[in-house]
Amino acid sequence: MESRLKPPTVALVITGALFAGLTTTSTQAATFQPVGPVSATASSIAQSVNSSGRVVGAIGSDTPGGPDRAWVAPGVALTPLNPGNSCRANSISNEPQTGTANRILGTCTTLAGEEDVTTWSSANNNPTENKPLSLLGTGLLPDTSAQATARSKVTGITAGRSLNNAGQAASVAWSQGNAVALALLGVPLVRDNCVPVAVNDRAFNNVDIALNCPNPDGSVTPKLATNGLLGFTVANLPLPANSHCEAVGVNSVRQVFGTCIDPATSKPTATYWATPSSVPKLLNMSGHPANQAKFANNLGYVAVTYQLASGGFGAGLWHPATSQIFLVNPAANITSLAIAALADSNRLLLDQTNTAQVTSGATWTVENGVQPLGAYQGQPVRGIDIDTSGSYAAATATVAGKIVALRAVLP
Numbered sequence: 001m002e003s004r005l006k007p008p009t010v011a012l013v014i015t016g017a018l019f020a021g022l023t024t025t026s027t028q029a030a031t032f033q034p035v036g037p038v039s040a041t042a043s044s045i046a047q048s049v050n051s052s053g054r055v056v057g058a059i060g061s062d063t064p065g066g067p068d069r070a071w072v073a074p075g076v077a078l079t080p081l082n083p084g085n086s087c088r089a090n091s092i093s094n095e096p097q098t099g100t101a102n103r104i105l106g107t108c109t110t111l112a113g114e115e116d117v118t119t120w121s122s123a124n125n126n127p128t129e130n131k132p133l134s135l136l137g138t139g140l141l142p143d144t145s146a147q148a149t150a151r152s153k154v155t156g157i158t159a160g161r162s163l164n165n166a167g168q169a170a171s172v173a174w175s176q177g178n179a180v181a182l183a184l185l186g187v188p189l190v191r192d193n194c195v196p197v198a199v200n201d202r203a204f205n206n207v208d209i210a211l212n213c214p215n216p217d218g219s220v221t222p223k224l225a226t227n228g229l230l231g232f233t234v235a236n237l238p239l240p241a242n243s244h245c246e247a248v249g250v251n252s253v254r255q256v257f258g259t260c261i262d263p264a265t266s267k268p269t270a271t272y273w274a275t276p277s278s279v280p281k282l283l284n285m286s287g288h289p290a291n292q293a294k295f296a297n298n299l300g301y302v303a304v305t306y307q308l309a310s311g312g313f314g315a316g317l318w319h320p321a322t323s324q325i326f327l328v329n330p331a332a333n334i335t336s337l338a339i340a341a342l343a344d345s346n347r348l349l350l351d352q353t354n355t356a357q358v359t360s361g362a363t364w365t366v367e368n369g370v371q372p373l374g375a376y377q378g379q380p381v382r383g384i385d386i387d388t389s390g391s392y393a394a395a396t397a398t399v400a401g402k403i404v405a406l407r408a409v410l411p
Contacts, residue, residue: 028371028411029371029372029373029374029375029411030363030373030374030381030393030395030408030409030410030411031408031409031411032374032376032381032395032397032406032407032408032409033406033407033409034404034405034406035055035057035073035074035075035405035406035407036057036059036071036073036075036404036405037059037069037071037075037076037077038075039059039060039062040062041062041402042059042060042061042062042402043059043060043402043403043404044057044058044059044060044071044403044404044405045057045058045059045384045396045403045405046384046385046394046395046396046405046406046407047088047089047090047091047384047385047394048089048090048091048092048153048384048385048394049092049385049386049387049392049393049394049407050092050093050094050095050102050153050387050388050392051094051095051387051388051389051391051392052094052095053387053391053392053407053409054072054073054092054095054102054122055072055073055092055392055394055405055406055407056070056071056072056073056089056090056091056092056104056106057070057071057088057089057394057405058070058071058087058088058089058106059071059077059405067080067084067085067086067087068086068087068088069087070087070088070089070104070106070108070118070120071089072089072092072104072120072122073407076125078104078106078120078125078127079120079125079126079127080108080127081108081116081118081127081128081129082108082110084110084111085108085109085110085116086108086109087106087107087108087109087118087127088106088107089104089105089106089120090105090106090107090148091104091105091106091151091153092104092105092122092153093105093151093152093153093154093155093156093176094153094154094387094388102121102122102156103119103120103121103122103156103176103177104119104120104121104122105117105118105119105130105148105151105156105158106118106119106120107148108127114145115145115147116129116130116145116146117129117130117146117147117148117158117160117174118130119158119179128179129179130146130148130158130160130174130179130181131146131179131180131181132144132145132146132162132163132172132181133146133162133170133172133181133183143162143163143164143165143170144163144164144165145162145163146160146161146162146163146172146181147160147161147163147169148160148174149161149195149196149197150196150197150198150199150209150210151199152199152200152201152207153387153388154201154388155176155199155201155202155203155204155207156176156177157173157174157175157176157199157204157207158173158174158176158199159171159172159173159174159184159196159199159209160172160173160174160196161194161195161196162181162183164191168191168193169191169192169193169194169195170183170184170185170190170191170192171183171184171185171192171194171195171196171209171211171225172184173196173199173204173207173209173225173227173232175204176204182231182232183232184196184209184211184225184232184234185232185234192211192213193213193214194211194212194213194214194223195211195212195213196209196210196211196225197210197211197212197246197247197248197249198210198247198248198249198250198296199250200250200251200252200254201251201252201298202252204227205227205228206226206227206228207226207227208224208225208226208227208250208254209224209225209226209232209250210222210223210224210225210247210248210249210250210256210258211223211224211225211234211247212246212247219244219263220244220245220246221236221237221239221245222236222237222239222245222246222247222256222258223235223236223237223247224237224247224250224254224256224276226254226276235276235277237256237258237273237276237280238273238277238278238279238280239260239280240260240271240280240282242262242263242264243260243261243262243263244260244261244263245258245259245260245261245271245280246258246259246260248293248294248295248296249293249295249296249302250296251296251297251298251300252298253298253300254275254276255272255273255274255275255296255300256272256273256276257270257271257272257273257293257296257302258270258271258273258293259271259292259293260280260282267289267290268290268291268292269282269283269284269289269291269292270282270283270291270292270293270302270304270318271283271293272302272318272320274320274321281320283302283304283318283320283325285306285316285325288306288307288308288314290306290307291304291305291306291307291316292304292305292306293318294339294342295339295341295342296342297342297343297344297346298344299344299346300319300320300321301317301318301319301342301346302317302318302319302320303315303316303317303318303339303342303348304316304317304318304325305337305338305339308336310335311336312335312336312337312353313336313337313338314327314328314337315327315328315337315338315339315348315350315364316328317342317346317348317366326366328348328350328364328370329369329370330352330362330370331354331370333354333355333356334352334353334354335353335354335355336352336353337350337351337352337353338350338351338352338353340361340383340384340385340386341383341384341385341386341393342386343386343387343388343389343390344388344389344390345365345389345390346365346366346390347363347364347365347386347390347410348363348364348365349361349362349363349383349385349386349393350362350363350364350370350383351382351383352370358380359380359382360372360373360375360380360381360382361373361380361381361382361383361393361395361408362383363383363386363390363393363410371410371411373393373395373408375397376397376399376404376406377397377399379397379398379399380397381395381396381397381406381408382395382396382397383395383408384396386410390410391409391410392407392408392409392410393407393408393410394406394407394408395407395408
């Protein structure tokens with residue numbers, strides 16, 4: 001979530017020890033494997049990795065102006081939704097315990113620039129379109145397009161927006177394996193223009209979806225849509241006084257996480273709702289008043305960034321339930337940290353920029369501190385995504401002017 005953020009209106013006392021991650025406690029680096037299709041000229045980007053270490057992404061065309069191709073490791077090109085489409089795979093769900101194979105979510109774009117939400121089964125590589133809303137799901141009187149904006153990698157449930165020909169949006173959800181969109185408000189003709197930002201890992205019949213919904217003054221209201229016997233119900237989250245807030249995540253016990261902004265100061269505060277109806281808690285970082293939530297996990301931890309006096313950014317892990325904040329302490333030559341992802345094991349995937357303006361990937365845990373990913377063929381590796389267990393990362397490196405997609409097995 002990119003926004004200018006705010007100072008707390010409610011302070012949290014930091015109790016217990018304040019842990020700072022060690023710069024490096026081990027020289028062991030990640031093990032890398034190139035996973036995209038082989039090409040002499042085209043760059044390949046990794047986008048997502050699941051708990052089995054399978055990576056998906058996209059590769060450019062070998063011929064100028066040709067279509068991009070979606071792929072799944074080990075370098076298998078995915079069939080486009082229609083011939084000539086330019087496609088990209090953005091997310092892969094975890095391997096299921098039973099039932100259908102894990103599924104890949106992405107987009108396919110026509111030559112005219114029309115973008116379709118596309119799902120592939122990694123078992124048989126058959127693309128299907130996640131359809132926009134239509135009359136009672138019949139396909140009659142359909143909306144013109146759809147966008148996927150949030151997904152659970154555990155269940156594959158996807159949320160997004162269905163847009164009519166006037167560009168007005170209704171928030172929707174697709175269950176894994178079902179191409180028919182379900183309106184979160186239950187009334188397809190109602191255009192809420194909300195943006196789903198997170199889907200938790202519950203089954204579809206009681207899944208929760210965090211939304212940010214626009215207000216006439218340009219601010220947004222965070223909401224939570226919960227599925228039940230009668231369909232989705234949508235509730236506004238309580239807000240601190242005189243604040244505007246945005247949600248960034250909801251976990252499987254329905255804790256909600258986000259950032260609130262005081263319009264008077266335009267400074268941010270990471271924010272936590274213990275339940276959808278709870279009074280929000282705000283993070284008060286001594287010496288770092290401007291901070292924001294980036295990711296959250298099922299253990300109730302929040303990955304946060306905060307502004308440094310130098311102009312760069314620091315990173316930390318906040319546990320609102322115990323009011324603890326654990327700060328990442330990088331090497332002395334690191335000027336800024338960006339958080340790429342957070343695993344359910346509380347492992348952070350970071351990209352760190354040094355004084356020479358070189359950006360390279362690293363992981364961090366409370367126990368082991370910062371662990372650089374290392375280099376691939378002598379070039380720095382950047383982290384893109386981490387699996388839910390924290391065992392694998394999707395990453396990239398630029399070698400001889402070409403981007404190479406990598407799977408990183410983390411030590």
